Amino acid sequence: MMETAIIPESLDVYAIRQQFPVLNRQVKGRPLIYFDNAATSQKPQIVIDALVNYYTGYNANIHRGIHTLAEEATAAFEATRDTVQQFIHAASREEIIFTRGTTESINLVAYTWGRQNIKAGDEIIISAMEHHSNIVPWQMLCEEKNAVLKVIPVTDSGELRMEEYEKLLSEKTKLVSIVHASNALGTVNPVKEIIGLAHRQGAVVLVDGAQSTVHLDIDVQELDCDFFAFSSHKLYGPTGVGVLYGKKQLLEAMPPFQGGGEMIREVTFEKTTYNDLPYKFEAGTPNIADTIAFKTALDFTARIGKDKIRAHENELLAYATDLLKQLPGLRIIGEAKEKVSVLSFVLEHIHPQDIGILLDNRGIAVRTGHHCAQALMQCYGIPGTIRASFAIYNTTEEIDELAEGLKRAIKILS
Amino acid sequence: MEPKQTIAETEQEIIDEFALFDSWDDKYEYIIDLGKKLPPLDEQYKTDENKVRGCQSTVWLTADYRDGKIFFKAESDAMIVKGLISMLIRVLSGHTPDEILAADLGFIQKIGMTTHLAQTRSNGLLSMVKQMKNYALAFKVKNPITS
Numbered sequence: 001m002m003e004t005a006i007i008p009e010s011l012d013v014y015a016i017r018q019q020f021p022v023l024n025r026q027v028k029g030r031p032l033i034y035f036d037n038a039a040t041s042q043k044p045q046i047v048i049d050a051l052v053n054y055y056t057g058y059n060a061n062i063h064r065g066i067h068t069l070a071e072e073a074t075a076a077f078e079a080t081r082d083t084v085q086q087f088i089h090a091a092s093r094e095e096i097i098f099t100r101g102t103t104e105s106i107n108l109v110a111y112t113w114g115r116q117n118i119k120a121g122d123e124i125i126i127s128a129m130e131h132h133s134n135i136v137p138w139q140m141l142c143e144e145k146n147a148v149l150k151v152i153p154v155t156d157s158g159e160l161r162m163e164e165y166e167k168l169l170s171e172k173t174k175l176v177s178i179v180h181a182s183n184a185l186g187t188v189n190p191v192k193e194i195i196g197l198a199h200r201q202g203a204v205v206l207v208d209g210a211q212s213t214v215h216l217d218i219d220v221q222e223l224d225c226d227f228f229a230f231s232s233h234k235l236y237g238p239t240g241v242g243v244l245y246g247k248k249q250l251l252e253a254m255p256p257f258q259g260g261g262e263m264i265r266e267v268t269f270e271k272t273t274y275n276d277l278p279y280k281f282e283a284g285t286p287n288i289a290d291t292i293a294f295k296t297a298l299d300f301t302a303r304i305g306k307d308k309i310r311a312h313e314n315e316l317l318a319y320a321t322d323l324l325k326q327l328p329g330l331r332i333i334g335e336a337k338e339k340v341s342v343l344s345f346v347l348e349h350i351h352p353q354d355i356g357i358l359l360d361n362r363g364i365a366v367r368t369g370h371h372c373a374q375a376l377m378q379c380y381g382i383p384g385t386i387r388a389s390f391a392i393y394n395t396t397e398e399i400d401e402l403a404e405g406l407k408r409a410i411k412i413l414s
Numbered sequence: 415m416e417p418k419q420t421i422a423e424t425e426q427e428i429i430d431e432f433a434l435f436d437s438w439d440d441k442y443e444y445i446i447d448l449g450k451k452l453p454p455l456d457e458q459y460k461t462d463e464n465k466v467r468g469c470q471s472t473v474w475l476t477a478d479y480r481d482g483k484i485f486f487k488a489e490s491d492a493m494i495v496k497g498l499i500s501m502l503i504r505v506l507s508g509h510t511p512d513e514i515l516a517a518d519l520g521f522i523q524k525i526g527m528t529t530h531l532a533q534t535r536s537n538g539l540l541s542m543v544k545q546m547k548n549y550a551l552a553f554k555v556k557n558p559i560t561s
Binding site for chain 2: 028029350351353354357358361383412413
């Protein structure tokens with residue numbers, strides 16, 4: 001199902017596994033098999049070391065102090081911004097705003113650009129496969145502004161109905177906020193086409209890259225998206241760090257998000273002038289340690305090579321899809337032509353939760369439930385799915401174990 | 415189902431039964447078996463009002479009050495939860511509101527099912543216990559003499 005024209009030199013998964021200490025642990029007396037990567041990935045030792053090194057070697061608040069520690073911490077923190085800029089091919093480093101995560105990045109746009117630009121009767125388009133974090137901020141904004149939220153429906157195979165999207169677009173459309181890769185289905189959406197169509201109507205486009213950045217090459221200039229949001233923790237980096245990319249002219253015109261230190265130029269009791277980009281949007285002391293360690297995570301994946309990682313994940317996805325399809329009563333939810341390594345499925349007459357508990361009993365971590373996409377689950381008429389999502393350290397042997405675990409669970413539950 | 419014994423005695427009975435299993439697989443197989451044997455709840459009771467909200471599975475719980483005692487009936491769309499419900503009913507059903515309110519239900523921890531009480535599981539076991547105690551409290555308030 002996944003086609004790779006050029007097969008890159010394959011990745012040494014066993015060498016990679018040794019770099020992830022948590023993979024050595026046992027769960028319920030068995031070696032951990034971690035298939036909940038779409039929720040968060042595990043962290044390699046060097047990322048953990050980067051956190052420890054910061055706190056043991058040069059912990060200091062950034063941008064202000066003139067002492068050595070502050071200079072070192074500031075340099076390391078800002079180096080992450082440069083790496084992120086290269087990672088998503090942004091035009092300038094000022095376009096990289098650090099946040100707490102994808103959710104905060106989206107909310108930042110809703111609260112600043114949204115409040116400034118959305119008026120009564122305006123329309124915002126999202127899709128039926130959005131995560132709650134790309135639904136609720138827009139619902140809140142629409143409620144406040146009397147604007148209208150429109151939803152692109154999905155096909156049975158889990159792809160966007162592009163003809164319906166085109167019908168939804170009009171001069172009323174002010175924003176299209178769309179997920180790049182679905183966390184619940186794995187579908188990779190044709191964002192470039194979506195952006196092009198939106199721009200023709202003069203609408204601004206935000207891409208939710210929470211799931212896509214770990215798998216796909218991201219070039220925000222080539223995509224021509226106006227905003228792009230993603231998180232560190234799904235990219236082998238620490239939790240609590242996210243990125244908002246925005247086109248410079250948009251970010252410059254936007255009001256600040258939060259007020260406080262760092263985001264100001266000059267403060268008097270009469271008036272405050274704001275700092276330049278990107279600091280205008282980074283009020284208060286940021287998450288310094290985790291942001292610094294995020295660079296280590298990005299360098300780690302860059303060293304392995306994204307094409308190699310992708311080839312490995314595609315192989316795992318294809319292997320798992322073929323194997324699991326053979327199980328009685330198993331139905332895959334999300335069979336788009338282009339997918340990231342997310343495999344969502346349901347089993348006839350069996351509640352996903354029972355499967356989740358029984359797999360955990362064998363040391364296998366999967367996600368069960370609605371995956372924060374309740375509206376999408378309603379479209380498919382199911383309470384939730386079982387989701388296995390694969391990362392660089394997963395193996396086909398682990399997928400064999402998953403299939404065995406499922407077979408046994410089906411047997412005792414039927 | 416007239417209980418011939420106290421809540422604590424039934425709890426001990428379950429603890430003794432689980433002591434026979436040496437693996438988690440066996441424990442869960444037993445719980446699933448209990449779930450399969452739980453009589454289905456009449457459709458009329460599967461109302462929104464009777465829903466005990468958990469994150470992933472749905473539990474319906476209803477109670478009758480007869481001769482000063484509470485009798486529970488429940489069902490879930492998930493099998494392991496059904497098994498857990500079956501045990502709770504076995505322990506609590508047929509007792510007075512006061513007995514139910516005083517029950518500490520330590521057997522859940524002793525048979526190693528504490529994870530099901532954890533917030534992360536959100537499978538409704540905790541809410542179910544709360545709901546059963548709420549019924550006991552409500553019947554006690556409504557029928558002050560009998561309790």
